[in-house]
Structures are given as C-alpha cells and as structure tokens.
Amino acid sequence: MAARTERVALPPIERSWIVRLFDWKPFLVFVCMLPAASLLLIFLTYPLGLGIWLGFTDTRIGRPGEWVGLENYVSLLYDDTYLTAVWWTFFYTFVATIGKFVLGLWLALLLNHHLPFKSFLRAIVLVPWIVPTVLSAIAFWWIYDAQFSIISYVLVDVLGWRDTYIDFLGDTWNARWSLIAANIWRGIPFVAICLLAGLQTISPSLYEAAMIDGASSWQRFWHITLPMLMPILAVVLTFSVIFTFTDFQLVYAITRGGPANSTHLMATLAFQRAIPGGQLGEGAAIAVSMIPFLVFATVFSYFALARRKWQQGGKDE
Numbered sequence: 001m002a003a004r005t006e007r008v009a010l011p012p013i014e015r016s017w018i019v020r021l022f023d024w025k026p027f028l029v030f031v032c033m034l035p036a037a038s039l040l041l042i043f044l045t046y047p048l049g050l051g052i053w054l055g056f057t058d059t060r061i062g063r064p065g066e067w068v069g070l071e072n073y074v075s076l077l078y079d080d081t082y083l084t085a086v087w088w089t090f091f092y093t094f095v096a097t098i099g100k101f102v103l104g105l106w107l108a109l110l111l112n113h114h115l116p117f118k119s120f121l122r123a124i125v126l127v128p129w130i131v132p133t134v135l136s137a138i139a140f141w142w143i144y145d146a147q148f149s150i151i152s153y154v155l156v157d158v159l160g161w162r163d164t165y166i167d168f169l170g171d172t173w174n175a176r177w178s179l180i181a182a183n184i185w186r187g188i189p190f191v192a193i194c195l196l197a198g199l200q201t202i203s204p205s206l207y208e209a210a211m212i213d214g215a216s217s218w219q220r221f222w223h224i225t226l227p228m229l230m231p232i233l234a235v236v237l238t239f240s241v242i243f244t245f246t247d248f249q250l251v252y253a254i255t256r257g258g259p260a261n262s263t264h265l266m267a268t269l270a271f272q273r274a275i276p277g278g279q280l281g282e283g284a285a286i287a288v289s290m291i292p293f294l295v296f297a298t299v300f301s302y303f304a305l306a307r308r309k310w311q312q313g314g315k316d317e
Contacts, residue, residue, distance in 0.1 A: 054284035061278040072285035082286065085264040090293075092180060092265060093244045099184040100240060101233075104191025109225075111192065112199045122196070129189035137253035140182045144168035144254070172262040175255050179263055182250055187243070191236055198232035199225070238301040242294060266290050 021027055055072055059065025076082045111122055128136065143150055145168075152165035168178045202225065210220045248267040251257070257264035257272060264272070266286055274283020 051284045052288055054281050055288045056285075057281045059280040059284075061275075061280060065281050068281070072282050073289065075282075076285060076289065081261050081264065082266075082269065084262065085266050085269045085286075088176070088263065089245060089265045092176070092183070092247075093241060096180050096183040096187065096244050097237070097240050099180070100187040100191050100244075101237070103184065104188045105195055107188060107192040108195035108199055111196055122193075125192055126189050128186050129193075133186070133249040134253050136186060137182070137250050140178070140185075140250075141169075141254050144178050146170060169255055170259055172259060175259060175263050179251055179254060182254065183244060183247060186250065187240060190243075191240060194232060194236045195229060198229045202228045234301055238298055241297045241301070245294060245297070246290065 022031075054065070056067060056069055057065035058068045058071070107125065111118065111125065115121060142148065146165060149165060149168060151168075152162070155162045156165060167174060169175045206224050206228075207220055210224060215223070245265075246267050247265060248271065251263060251265050252268050252271070255263045257268050261269075266289070270283045270286035270290075272283075273279050273286060277283070
C-alpha cells in the first residue's frame with residue numbers, strides 16, 4: 001500500500017518593512033515620479049518662482065532689490081515701448097499662426113497624395129524646422145540686407161521692376177512683415193508633418209463613401225478631413241501659438257527689436273530690459289506678464305477644440 005504524503009504547512013515568510021513599503025502603491029508611484037518631478041522643480045518651478053518674485057522688486061544687476069509691490073507692473077501700463085511690444089506680439093502671433101496653418105495644411109494635403117519621391121519630399125520639408133534657429137535667422141538677415149539682398153537684386157537688377165533696393169530691416173513695417181515671413185517659413189514643417197500624421201489616420205473608406213454619394217472635393221474636405229483633423233489641430237494650434245508668442249531667437253538675431261524698438265516682442269523686450277539694461281525687476285515683470293496670455297491661449301484651445309462633444313459621439317451644444 002502506497003504511503004500517503006502529507007503536506008506540511010510552512011510558516012509565513014516575514015517581509016521586511018522595505019519590501020512592504022515598496023509594495024504600497026502610492027509610495028511606488030511617488031518613487032517613480034520623483035526624478036521627473038525633481039527636474040521640473042529645479043529647472044522650471046524654481047526659475048518661474050524666482051522670476052515672479054523679481055517682478056515685485058526693483059532688483060538690478062549687482063544690487064539686491066527691495067520689495068516694490070505692483071510698481072513695475074503699473075509703470076509698464078504707461079510705457080509706450082511695452083504697449084507697442086504687446087500689440088506687436090499679438091499681431092505677430094495671429095498673422096504668423098494663420099499663415100503657418102494655411103500653408104502647412106495645404107502642404108500636408110499635397111504630401112498625402114501619391115507623389116514620386118514622396119519619402120524624399122517629406123524629409124526635405126523638415127529642413128526648415130531642424131535647422132538651428134540662429135542659423136536660419138542669419139540666413140534671413142543676409143537675405144534682408146539693405147545692400148546685398150538677393151530679393152532686391154532680382155527685383156532691381158534682373159527683372160527691372162524697381163529702381164531702388166528694398167529697405168527690409170530699416171523700415172518699421174518692412175521689418176515686421178519680414179519677421180512674419182521668416183517665422184512662417186520656419187513653422188510650416190512642424191504644422192505640415194503633424195497634420196500629415198493626422199491625415200494618415202483617416203480611413204479611405206470615408207472618402208470613397210462620400211464620392212459615391214456625390215460629394216465634391218470641398219465637401220469631402222469640410223465634412224470629413226477637417227472634423228477628423230480637429231483633435232490634432234487643437235494640439236498643433238496650442239504649440240504653435242506658444243512657440244510664436246514666446247519667439248526670441250528669430251527676432252533678436254534678425255532685428256534685435258529695431259528699428260526704434262518697433263519689432264520687440266514681449267520676450268525680446270524682457271531680455272533687453274533685464275540683461276543689457278540691467279533692470280532685472282522690470283524685465284521679470286515683462287516676462288511674467290506673458291503668462292496670463294499663454295494660459296488663456298492654452299485653455300481656449302483645449303476647451304474650444306479638444307473637448308468638442310462630437311469627438312465622443314455626441315453633439316455640440
């Protein structure tokens with residue numbers, strides 16, 4: 001008769017407090033997020049907090065400041081240069097964003113078709129975006145040069161359409177439109193590639209069904225392409241507005257705010273007042289005054305576009 005095997009109950013293993021601590025989910029989540037949170041705290045939260053504090057002081061380079069409250073912000077309301085910079089920043093952002101989206105969407109629709117050397121063309125489109133901003137700014141500075149501009153050379157010496165060279169950077173509005181053109185040139189690839197990725201996710205069966213129903217090209221774009229691209233449009237619009245509103249390198253490398261401070265954005269004016277001008281408190285106040293506009297643009301983009309109910313199968317109210 002076979003011997004019966006009996007199970008012997010083993011005593012429970014005593015886990016140390018370290019093991020129990022790491023088995024606790026809230027602590028594990030905290031440990032995993034700690035490196036990223038530390039980087040944000042050091043490189044984002046601290047500079048932001050320091051800038052906000054400096055905005056309420058009269059700190060200058062080489063001299064500790066004293067608390068002055070809202071004095072810096074009140075003085076900015078009577079500063080014509082600052083008010084011009086605010087107006088120009090909004091105009092610059094609005095016009096450049098529209099230009100980038102119109103041309104970027106057109107380019108994305110073009111690249112979405114079957115073209116010869118399509119992969120090569122898509123790679124070439126990225127060149128303006130991947131080139132360092134300062135290098136492209138220097139190139140535009142040379143293109144806009146009063147004496148050696150290739151545009152003026154073609155218009156005057158080749159085509160004979162003008163008698164004099166164009167003063168791109170010496171005239172106020174010429175300089176402003178030149179900066180907008182440079183910003184649009186740099187921003188088109190970002191918009192085009194993002195929208196192209198969105199176009200790739202739209203099922204061709206939707207267009208086939210629309211064509212069978214007799215929909216025109218414009219109707220297919222308005223009722224299929226645009227609604228399906230809206231989530232990506234919201235994200236791209238948010239980033240484009242933020243990048244354009246806070247543009248610094250392109251403007252500072254080409255015009256440095258000139259002529260006569262007419263092309264200063266809020267970012268470049270804050271730098272000029274704080275570093276070359278030595279007025280850290282006033283420069284910080286200008287930089288901090290940008291935050292409400294950026295928050296408003298982000299919130300508007302999110303709630304107006306990304307949270308539309310039709311994306312969840314419902315209807316807009």
